[in-house]
Amino acid sequence: MREETKKQLQRIMDQAVEKNQIAGMNMMVVKDGQEEMYLQCGYADKANGKTIERDTMFRLFSMAKPITAAAAMILFERGVIDLADPVSKYIPGFADQKVSVPGGLAPVWHNVTVYHLLSMTSGLTYGGNSSATEYAIGNVLEEVHKRLDTNHPMSTLEFADKIGRCPLEFQPGERWKYGVSADILAAVVEKASGMRYGEFLEKELFQPLGMKDTGFYVPKEKLDRLAVAYEQTTGEMKEFRENSLGIRLSMDVPPAYEAGGAGLVSTLDDYSKFAAMLLNKGNYQGRQILQPATVEYMTTHKLVPYQQEWFDKWWEMNGFSYGNLMRVMTDPWKAPFAACEGEYGWDGWLGCYFANLPKENMTILMMMQKKDAGTFDLTRKLRNVLLLGM
Structure with a gap:
């Protein structure tokens, strides 16, 4: 140089x-x-x-x-996780998910997968006030903050489970949007590996x-x-x-x-x-x-x-x-x-x-x-x- x-x-x-x-x-x-x-x-x-x-x-x-x-790639190449795995295989809260639509909620076309988390196409967002998804995820993040200095702070797996119960902003794979996908992926790694993340x-x-x-x-x-x-x-x-x-x-x-x-x-x-x-x-x-x-x-x-x-x-x-x-x-x-x-x-x-x-x-x-x-x-x-x- x-x-x-x-x-x-x-x-x-x-x-x-x-x-x-x-x-x-x-x-x-x-x-x-x-x-x-x-x-x-x-x-x-x-x-x-x-x-x-x-x-x-x-x-x-x-x-x-x-x-x-x-x-995640370490577990992927070892055959521990499959990118097509539904996240619900590791995080129960991701079973029976719903998508936010005008007037209410609709079933997902297919489950959120590990692949969706890696590409930020999961339908998960960060907190905010622009959609029902942002509002719900914001509430979970606020709960994490409130419990930081208590004797029952929220864990990685509990966080992921609560996020899984929030409505998605769009059908998995339908769009791209920045959000908490990587945080959920960490929980998947934790569950799949049997070790804290x-x-x-x-x-x-x-x-x-x-x-x-x-x-x-x-x-x-x-x-x-x-x-x-x-x-x-x-x-x-x-x-x-x-x-x-x-x-x-x-x-x-x-x-x-x-x-x-x-x-x-x-x-x-x-x-x-x-x-x-x-x-x-x-x-x-x-x-x-x-x-x-x-x-x-x-x-x-x-x-x-x-x-x-x-x-x-x-x-x-x-x-x-x-x-x-x-x-x-x-x-x-x-x-x-x-x-x-x-x-x-x-x-x-x-x-x-x-x-x-x-x-x-x-x-x-x-x-x-x-x-x-x-x-x-x-x-x-x-x-x-x-x-x-x-």
């Missing part, structure tokens, strides 16, 4: 801190198995003057979803990959490394402390509900190991975590046309399709930023970002903690400078 490109990326990051667009962040690029670049700027904790460092820990939120997809991840992914700082909570001895979450207000970055999606933002207590779609914390280095495993066809330092054919399916599968129409409504994702809880670039010329055919990855609500570019044999990672960030203008600017300046 050209030195001028690195300097330009650092300038953009530093300016984002100076303009109170972010509190701080770090960024890594790995190409051909070698680290091309590591940059950092700003603060993990502004009030205490603690800067972002390489070992700073971040709440991944939706960047946990590709990890959940990989967990977090234990399964630790045994099958985190330990083999050496992801020592990734998990569903931060032990006391590591809490000083957890970045503060911020939200942008007029002229400043303000600390953000609200629990969200059933997750305790303090991350200081082992949760009963291990959210497969949002609940993990990690570091830039840890996540780079997961990304490297996928980029190297399931192999990491001589250990085969997933088979090459499994990784190919996981990272190239995309929506069918009538589902794609709904994904295309998310204009920032123009040029991408979706499959196995990740975006997959199918037409770079439609994208509103510099992109490469075949790249895949995802991002998180607080700004963590991951992309693997197989044809370039490259990984791009960014970590920050800003409310409602995801892929936003700073992410796009950094990508543009990087890819056009290689």
Whole structure:
């Protein structure tokens, strides 16, 4: 990578801190198995003057979803689960489901399957007020929050069972819509494996990959490394402390509900190991975590046309399709930023970002903690400078 490109990326990051667009962040690029670049700027904790460092820990939120997809793929290739399995095989609440229709409820044409969860075509949404489904799922998430600090917190399996009793927004497979599908998939993995979801991840992914700082909570001895979450207000970055999606933002207590779609914390280095495993066809330092054919399916599968129409409504994702809880670039010329055919990855609500570019044999990672960030203008600017300046 050209030195001028690195300097330009650092300038953009530093300016984002100076303009109170972010509190701080770090960024890594790995190409051909070698680290091309590591940059950092700003603060993990502004009030205490603690800067972002390489070992700073971040709440991944939706960047946990590709990890959940990989967990499901492990059981898929071992013959433990079938993608056509009805979710009701593992979660009783998904039996006899109904779909919300004008004037009431109707039976499902066919059951929600594991495949529907992986492609976000299940009919499940997040909470909100736009449909009966959003309202019902929002109530379940609110119950998770209310029980967080009680002696009977909601578990991963109880959450999934309650979600299964909510009406679907559309018939399974009929459309695409973002929602709690990954959280239900985590419960399926838990039930099918006979292990708590977090234990399964630790045994099958985190330990083999050496992801020592990734998990569903931060032990006391590591809490000083957890970045503060911020939200942008007029002229400043303000600390953000609200629990969200059933997750305790303090991350200081082992949760009963291990959210497969949002609940993990990690570091830039840890996540780079997961990304490297996928980029190297399931192999990491001589250990085969997933088979090459499994990784190919996981990272190239995309929506069918009538589902794609709904994904295309998310204009920032123009040029991408979706499959196995990740975006997959199918037409770079439609994208509103510099992109490469075949790249895949995802991002998180607080700004963590991951992309693997197989044809370039490259990984791009960014970590920050800003409310409602995801892929936003700073992410796009950094990508543009990087890819056009290689």
